[in-house]
Structure formats: C-alpha cells, structure tokens
Amino acid sequence: MPDRTDVVVIGAGVIGLSCARELAGAGVAVTVLDAAPAVGRGSSALANGGIRAQFTTEVNIAFSRFSILQLETLERTVGDLGLHQTGYLLLAGAEASERMLREAAELQRGLGVRTRWLDPAEIASMVPFVRTDGLRGGTFHARDGFLDPAGLVAALLADARAKGATIVTSVAVSAIEPGFVVRHPDGDLRADAVVNAAGTGARAVARLLGSDVPVEPVRRNLAHVMDPSSAGGLTPMTVDVDTGVLVRREPAGGWVVAYADPDDPPGWDTAVDPAFLPALAARLPNRFPSILELPIDPSHCWAGLYPETPDHHAIVGEDPAVPGLFHCVGFGGHGLMHAPAAGRAIAELVALGRSETFDLRPLRPSRFVEGDLVVESAVL
Numbered sequence: 001m002p003d004r005t006d007v008v009v010i011g012a013g014v015i016g017l018s019c020a021r022e023l024a025g026a027g028v029a030v031t032v033l034d035a036a037p038a039v040g041r042g043s044s045a046l047a048n049g050g051i052r053a054q055f056t057t058e059v060n061i062a063f064s065r066f067s068i069l070q071l072e073t074l075e076r077t078v079g080d081l082g083l084h085q086t087g088y089l090l091l092a093g094a095e096a097s098e099r100m101l102r103e104a105a106e107l108q109r110g111l112g113v114r115t116r117w118l119d120p121a122e123i124a125s126m127v128p129f130v131r132t133d134g135l136r137g138g139t140f141h142a143r144d145g146f147l148d149p150a151g152l153v154a155a156l157l158a159d160a161r162a163k164g165a166t167i168v169t170s171v172a173v174s175a176i177e178p179g180f181v182v183r184h185p186d187g188d189l190r191a192d193a194v195v196n197a198a199g200t201g202a203r204a205v206a207r208l209l210g211s212d213v214p215v216e217p218v219r220r221n222l223a224h225v226m227d228p229s230s231a232g233g234l235t236p237m238t239v240d241v242d243t244g245v246l247v248r249r250e251p252a253g254g255w256v257v258a259y260a261d262p263d264d265p266p267g268w269d270t271a272v273d274p275a276f277l278p279a280l281a282a283r284l285p286n287r288f289p290s291i292l293e294l295p296i297d298p299s300h301c302w303a304g305l306y307p308e309t310p311d312h313h314a315i316v317g318e319d320p321a322v323p324g325l326f327h328c329v330g331f332g333g334h335g336l337m338h339a340p341a342a343g344r345a346i347a348e349l350v351a352l353g354r355s356e357t358f359d360l361r362p363l364r365p366s367r368f369v370e371g372d373l374v375v376e377s378a379v380l
C-alpha cells in the first residue's frame with residue numbers, strides 16, 4: 001500500500017477497475033481500495049452479463065456504443081470475457097410497447113446503432129420457442145449479447161495492473177479528510193482526487209466527505225433453469241417488453257430467466273424474493289410457455305443489488321460541493337455493459353477537466369437538486 005497516489009478509487013467492481021485501467025492508461029498514478037477480500041465481489045459478481053445498445057436516451061446509447069467496441073477489443077487483446085454477441089431481441093405485443101420500441105430504434109439508428117425491426121415471421125424463425133400469438137414485432141441489434149461477469153472483472157483487473165494501477169483489497173474506507181487523506185486500518189493514503197466507485201456503498205462514501213448521491217440498493221432476482229434439450233445453440237437475450245421477463249440460453253445448457261418488478265422498494269436483503277417465482281409463473285406463459293414447463297429449482301435462483309438512481313442513469317462527474325471528488329456510481333442494471341465508457345469518462349474528467357468522448361451533462365451529480373432529470377425507460 002503506497003502512502004501517496006494521484007487518484008484513489010474506492011471500490012474494485014467493474015466500475016472502479018475500469019476507472020483505474022483508464023486513469024493508469026492516461027499516465028495517472030492510481031490506487032484502488034476495496035473492502036472485500038477480492039475484487040469484483042459486489043453487484044458485479046451477481047449480474048446476468050447482458051450488454052445492449054438498445055436504450056432510450058442518447059447518453060446511454062453513447063455509453064453502449066463505446067463500451068461494446070471496447071468489450072470486443074478487450075476480448076481479442078486481453079482475455080476471454082465469455083463474450084457472446086447473440087443480439088438482444090425485444091418483443092412487443094402491446095401497442096404501447098411497439099411504440100416505445102420503434103421510437104427507441106429510430107433514436108438508436110440516428111446515433112449509428114444498427115437496430116432492426118423484425119416482423120413476427122422473422123421472430124418465429126429466429127427464436128422458435130417464443131409464442132407469437134398477438135405479437136406485433138420486435139427490435140434486434142446483432143452486436144448486443146452477454147458476457148461472463150467474472151471474465152470482465154478478470155480482464156479489467158489484469159489490464160489495470162499491466163498499465164500500472166495498484167489494487168488493494170480488504171481495505172474498507174471509513175474516513176476521508178478533505179484534501180485528501182484516506183484513513184484506513186493500516187494507515188493514511190494521500191491523494192489529489194478521490195473517485196467514488198463504491199456501487200451500492202456510494203452514498204456512504206459520499207457522506208464521508210459531507211456530500212450525497214441518491215444511489216439506493218434495489219434487489220433483483222435471476223433463475224437458472226435446467227433444460228436437457230437446450231444444450232448447444234445460444235439464443236438472443238429475448239425480452240418480453242409487455243411483461244418485463246427476459247430469457248437467454250446459457251453456454252453450458254439451460255436458461256437464465258429474469259424478471260425485475262419495477263415497484264420493488266430499495267433494501268439490502270439479498271435473499272431471493274419469495275414473490276419472484278410466482279411473478280415468473282404469471283408472466284412466462286405470455287411469450288415463453290415452454291420454459292414454464294421446465295422445473296425451476298429454487299436453489300438455482302439468486303439475487304443481487306442494483307445500485308439504482310431515481311432516473312435510471314448513472315452519476316458521473318465531479319461533486320459540486322467537494323472539488324476533487326468524482327462520482328462514478330448508480331449504474332443500476334447496466335454497470336457491466338457501461339464499465340468501459342464509465343472508466344473513459346472519469347479518466348478524461350480527472351486528467352483534462354472535461355470529457356472529450358461523451359456529453360456527461362445528463363449524468364452530472366447536481367441534476368437531482370436542480371430537478372432536471374431525463375429518465376431511461378428501457379430498464380430491465
């Protein structure tokens with residue numbers, strides 16, 4: 001552990017590791033501290049691994065475009081991310097879902113994303129397990145897909161270290177003096193800047209410096225469903241927009257099935273929600289009746305926490321009240337897929353004082369007190 005660094009990053013999930021990798025790549029001395037005994041043990045360890053450019057706001061689409069390209073490059077040059085570009089297929093049966101998807105696809109295409117509208121016949125041949133009764137169509141983007149979260153953590157860690165970042169685990173940050181002096185059980189670490197990348201711990205870290213960020217933990221549940229007949233071919237991440245259920249095949253066989261209740265309150269409980277399986281049973285028949293016929297073993301379900309914000313956008317920027325404190329938090333259900341962009345944005349903010357790659361205005365920390373929010377509605 002050094003006693004002085006240019007930048008200290010608090011949190012070694014995908015976001016903190018990506019910030020460290022980009023900062024080190026820009027020639028900044030960076031030290032990452034994480035309370036857990038190993039990196040990537042927070043939300044990053046529990047994710048579905050989905051990556052998509054199919055969002056409804058410009059900033060999220062820009063983050064996805066940048067990140068997908070970076071993930072493709074990381075997979076080729078650094079390590080096996082378990083990246084499968086199966087595409088995301090979003091299905092609409094209801095008129096409102098169709099309208100939302102068509103509008104979003106138009107925005108995406110305008111920003112250079114090759115999202116296509118598929119009719120029910122094209123969908124039936126791409127995903128024969130989908131019930132197409134009453135289906136109006138859907139959107140598909142072939143460079144979407146999924147990756148192995150542990151593979152992404154390992155690749156970011158390896159590359160951050162190769163670029164010169166110092167990563168220290170089992171160090172919980174519980175006090176920071178302005179200026180900055182980060183107090184930890186083994187001594188003090190002085191730094192010119194602090195990056196808050198503490199995931200669901202973001203609010204507690206901000207409060208150490210008398211600030212605040214509205215990041216709340218919200219439980220999300222997943223199931224792995226065994227299916228002896230499904231070994232082999234992968235499928236797109238297939239989303240029933242009418243019910244919010246999404247399914248994909250696992251490379252090792254079976255299905256990963258997810259459903260997030262938009263009305264779930266914030267909380268720290270990570271036991272699987274007893275309401276999860278009944279909610280799936282009620283919704284699977286709409287588009288995925290064959291999956292409902294498979295036995296779901298409750299011990300093959302798990303839950304983790306999204307670091308959520310009120311507008312479903314991350315918070316990326318310098319704290320208005322604490323110069324030198326940069327937040328990179330609140331990535332909700334898209335932190336894995338946006339980690340490369342998040343790291344680049346922070347490195348540019350710290351090194352140049354502004355981002356050259358992104359318009360970060362919609363993500364600025366002050367937007368909540370200003371009441372100037374743009375809401376992302378493609379939240380899964």
Ligand SMILES: Cc1cc2nc3c(=O)[nH]c(=O)nc-3n(C[C@H](O)[C@H](O)[C@H](O)COP(=O)(O)OP(=O)(O)OC[C@H]3O[C@@H](n4cnc5c(N)ncnc54)[C@H](O)[C@@H]3O)c2cc1C
Pocket residue numbers: 010011012013014015016033034035036039040041042043044045046047048049050051171172173174197198199200201202205220221222303304305306307329330331332333334335336337338
């Ligand atoms: C069930 C589920 C499914 C998901 N599916 C997807 C998906 O398909 N695609 C996608 O892109 N995203 C998905 N996500 C979201 C994604 O996992 C998160 O957005 C992402 O992992 C956030 O990364 P992070 O680095 O900010 O947080 P974390 O991974 O939680 O890392 C934060 C780190 O900060 C450390 N920390 C906190 N406080 C302190 C402190 N005081 N001192 C030192 N260290 C501290 C913690 O120990 C932790 O390691 C999913 C999440 C869940 C739960």
